[in-house]
Amino acid sequence: MISRRTGLTATAAALLAGAAGPAAAAPSGGGAGAAARPARASDPAGRHRLGADAEAVVATGATAVVAEVQGPHGSRTASAGTADLTDPGAEVPHGAAYRIGSDTKTFTATVALQLIGEGRLALDDTVERWLPGLVRGNGNDGTRITVSHLLGQTSGLNDYLAASPDAARAFTPEGYHRSRFRSQTAREQLAAALAGPPQWLPDPVDSPGSRRRWGYSNTNYTLMGLVIEEVTGHPWAQEIHDRIIGPLGLRHTSSPGTSPYVPGPTARAYTRFPGEDGLTDTTLTYGGGADGCLISTAHDHGRFLRALMSGRLLRPAQLAAMKETVAADGWIDVPGVRYGLGIAWRPVAGSRGGIWFHGGTHLGVVSESGVTPDGARAATSGTFTLRMGGAGQDAQDRAARRLVDRALTGRW
Numbered sequence: 001m002i003s004r005r006t007g008l009t010a011t012a013a014a015l016l017a018g019a020a021g022p023a024a025a026a027p028s029g030g031g032a033g034a035a036a037r038p039a040r041a042s043d044p045a046g047r048h049r050l051g052a053d054a055e056a057v058v059a060t061g062a063t064a065v066v067a068e069v070q071g072p073h074g075s076r077t078a079s080a081g082t083a084d085l086t087d088p089g090a091e092v093p094h095g096a097a098y099r100i101g102s103d104t105k106t107f108t109a110t111v112a113l114q115l116i117g118e119g120r121l122a123l124d125d126t127v128e129r130w131l132p133g134l135v136r137g138n139g140n141d142g143t144r145i146t147v148s149h150l151l152g153q154t155s156g157l158n159d160y161l162a163a164s165p166d167a168a169r170a171f172t173p174e175g176y177h178r179s180r181f182r183s184q185t186a187r188e189q190l191a192a193a194l195a196g197p198p199q200w201l202p203d204p205v206d207s208p209g210s211r212r213r214w215g216y217s218n219t220n221y222t223l224m225g226l227v228i229e230e231v232t233g234h235p236w237a238q239e240i241h242d243r244i245i246g247p248l249g250l251r252h253t254s255s256p257g258t259s260p261y262v263p264g265p266t267a268r269a270y271t272r273f274p275g276e277d278g279l280t281d282t283t284l285t286y287g288g289g290a291d292g293c294l295i296s297t298a299h300d301h302g303r304f305l306r307a308l309m310s311g312r313l314l315r316p317a318q319l320a321a322m323k324e325t326v327a328a329d330g331w332i333d334v335p336g337v338r339y340g341l342g343i344a345w346r347p348v349a350g351s352r353g354g355i356w357f358h359g360g361t362h363l364g365v366v367s368e369s370g371v372t373p374d375g376a377r378a379a380t381s382g383t384f385t386l387r388m389g390g391a392g393q394d395a396q397d398r399a400a401r402r403l404v405d406r407a408l409t410g411r412w
Contacts, residue, residue: 003015007226007279014278015137019280020285021121029164032140032251039077039272042137044280048076048078049406049410050067050068050069050076050077050078050403050407051078051080052076052402052404053067053399053406053407054066054067054079054080054381054403055080055359056327056399056402056403057080057210057381057383057396057399057400057403058080058081059390059396060360060381060392060395060396060399061385061387061396062081062153062384062385062396063081063082063085063267063268063270063279063384063385064079064080064081064082064092064096064130064267064268064383064384065079065080065081065092065381065382065384065400066079066092066093066094066095066096066098066267066297066298066314066381066382067079067080067380067382067403067407068094068298068299068300068302068379068380068388069302069377069378069407069408070302070306070377070379070383070384071304071377071378071379071381072118072376073311074339075299075302077094077298077299078094079091079092079093079094079096079172081267081384082090082267083226083250083266083267083268083384084267084268085268085270085279085281086187090267090280092267092384093242093265093266093267095252095265095297095299095383096265096266096267096298097252097262097263097264097265097266097295097296097297097385098262098266098267098269098296098297098382099251099262099287099292099293099294099297099360099362099365099367100292100294100296100301100360100362100367100382101292101359101360101361101362101365101367102291102292102358102360102361103292103294103296103301103324103359103360103367103369104221104288104290104291104292104293104294104360104361105291105292105342105358105360106220106304106305106343106358107240107244107294107304108224108225108228108236108240108290108291108346109156109224109322109341109342109343110244110308110313110314110322110342111228111236111239111240111243111244111340112147112165112224112227112228112341112342113151113153113314113319113321113342114243114313114314115231115232115320116147116318117226117314117315117317117318119147119294120231120232121145121147121227121231122147123147123148123150123151124146124147125147125322126141126143126144126145126146127142127144127145127146127147127150127223128142128145128228129410130173130226130230130231131223131226131227131230134187134190134226135157135190135194135223136194136197138194138196138198139201140157140194140197140198141198141199141201144201144202144236145157145202146202147224147227148341149202149220150212150220150221150223150224150227151219151220151224151341152212152326152340152341153214153215153220153339154202154212154213154215154217154221154265154326155198155217155219156198156199156200156201156202156213156219156302157193157194157198157199157217157219157223158193158194158196158199158214158216158217159193159199159216159218159219159237159328160189160190160192160193160219160222160296161218161304162251163192163193163195163196164192165192166179168265171273171274171388172273172276173207173276173280175287176271176273176280176282176285176363180260180282180284180285180286181260181284181286182268182286182332183286184286185288186222186223186225186226186290187226188383189218189219189222190222190223190290192195192220193219195221199217200213200215201302204297207283212385214326214327214328214329214339214353216328216331217292218268218288218292220288220291221289221292221342221385222289222290222291223304224236224290225289225290228290231304236289237255237257237288237290240255240294241255242314243306244304244313245265248303248304248307248312249303250296250300250303250304251288251300251376252295252296252297252300253294253295253296253297253300253301253304254294254295254296254301255293255294255295256293256295258286260284260286260287261284262283262295263295267384268281268283268364268381268384269282269285269362269363269364269384269385270282270284270364270384270385271363271385271386271387272385272386272387272392273386273388274388274389278350279333279385281364282363282364282386283364284328284354285362285363285364285388287362292360296338296365297382298380298381300382301369301378301380302369302371302378302379302380303378305369305370305371305375305378305380306371306375306376306377307355307373307375308343309356309371309372309373309374309375309378310374310375310376311375315354319342322340322341322342323340323343323345323356324339324340324341325338325339325340326339327339328344330357331344332397333397333398334346334401340356342356342358343356343357343358344356344358344359344392345357348370348405348408348409349405349409350405350409350410351405351408351409352372352373353373354369354373354374355370355373355405356370356372356373356403357369357370357371357404361386363386364384364386365382365383365384365386366381366382366383366385366386366396366397366400367382367395367404368380368381368383368400368401368404368406369381369404370404371408372408373383375406376407377407378408379403379404379407379408380404381403381404382399383396383400402404
C-alpha cells in the first residue's frame with residue numbers, strides 16, 4: 001500500500017497500513033537485530049544460499065525475515081532473526097504470515113484483467129462510466145481517466161496517503177498508538193486525494209503512441225476496487241478470493257477487512273519513525289483496501305506469481321497487456337525499472353529477460369519478491385522491520401532485492 005520509497009511524504013498516513021499480529025503492541029525501544037538468531041533453512045545444515053542471504057538482510061539491522069524460492073523441482077525456505085525483540089529466543093516461523101502491502105495491487109490488477117478478458121470491462125473505459133460524478137472537483141476529471149490509467153499508475157491522481165492532513169502527527173509512536181485501530185473507507189481515501197488538484201490530467205484519448213506520464217498513487221487502486229465492485233456487484237475482496245485465492249488453494253492468503261490482526265504464525269513488526277532512535281512495535285495496524293491490505297505468506301505469494309506468469313490466471317491478450325510497460329524512473333533505487341498494469345519489470349544480471357515484481361511496504365513490514373517471465377521460478381520474502389528513510393532501510397532493501405535476484409538466477 002505504501003510507496004516502495006519509504007520517505008515521509010511517500011508514507012503519509014501510514015497508520016492506515018501495517019503489519020498486524022495476535023497480541024497487543026509492546027512499548028517502543030530496542031535495537032533492530034540486537035539479539036538476532038541465525039537463519040534456519042529447509043535443509044538440515046541450513047547452509048544453502050537462501051539462508052545466507054536471509055542472514056544478510058538481518059545483518060542490515062532488520063529484526064526478522066522469512067523467504068522462499070520455488071521452482072519446477074520444488075522449493076526452499078529460510079528465516080533469520082527473532083520473531084519478538086522481548087524474547088530473543090523466539091524463532092521466526094518459515095510459514096510466517098505478513099501483510100504484503102502493495103503486492104496486493106497485482107492481485108487487484110489480475111481480477112480487473114480477467115473482467116476485461118470476459119468482455120465485462122475494457123481498458124479504455126473511463127472512471128466516469130462506472131462511477132459517475134465520483135472523481136470531480138479541484139480540476140480532477142473522471143472523464144479523462146481510464147481503467148488503463150488506474151492499473152498503470154498514469155492517471156495523475158494524488159496519492160491519498162501523501163494527501164492526508166494527519167501525516168505529520170501520524171509519524172510518531174504516539175500517533176501510531178492513537179490511530180492503530182482506525183480504518184478508512186475507500187470513499188474517504190478518495191476524498192483526501194481529490195481535496196487538491198491532480199498532479200496532471202491524462203490525454204483525453206489513451207492511444208498507444210501518446211506520451212504517458214507515470215506517478216505512483218495508491219488512489220488508483222482504491223478506485224480500481226470500486227470499479228470492480230460496480231462491474232461485478234460483489235466486494236472486490238470477494239472477487240479476489242473467488243478468482244485467485246480459492247482456485248489456487250492459497251490457504252494462508254486473506255483480506256482482513258478492518259481487523260488490525262494477522263493470523264499466526266507470524267512475527268512482530270517494528271517501525272523506526274522519523275526522528276526516533278529506537279523501534280516501535282507496530283504489529284497491530286489497520287490494513288487498507290484494494291491497494292494494499294492482503295495478508296499472505298512467502299509460499300502463497302510465490303504460488304500466485306508463478307500461476308500469473310505461466311498463464312494460469314489470464315488469457316494471453318490480457319497477460320500481454322499487463323506486461324506493456326512505461327518507464328518508472330525514481331520509484332525504487334534500481335535503474336531501468338518499468339511499470340506495467342499492476343506489476344513492474346527490472347533488469348537483473350544473469351537473468352533471461354529480467355524479472356517481474358512489485359513489492360509492498362506496510363507499517364513494520366516490507367515485502368520483496370520476483371518471478372521469471374515464464375513463471376518457472378519465484379522468490380518471495382517478508383522483512384518485519386521498516387525504518388522510515390535513511391541508510392539502514394536502503395541497505396535492507398538492497399539486501400532483500402539481492403536475495404530475490406540470486407534466488408531467481410542461481411542454482412539451488
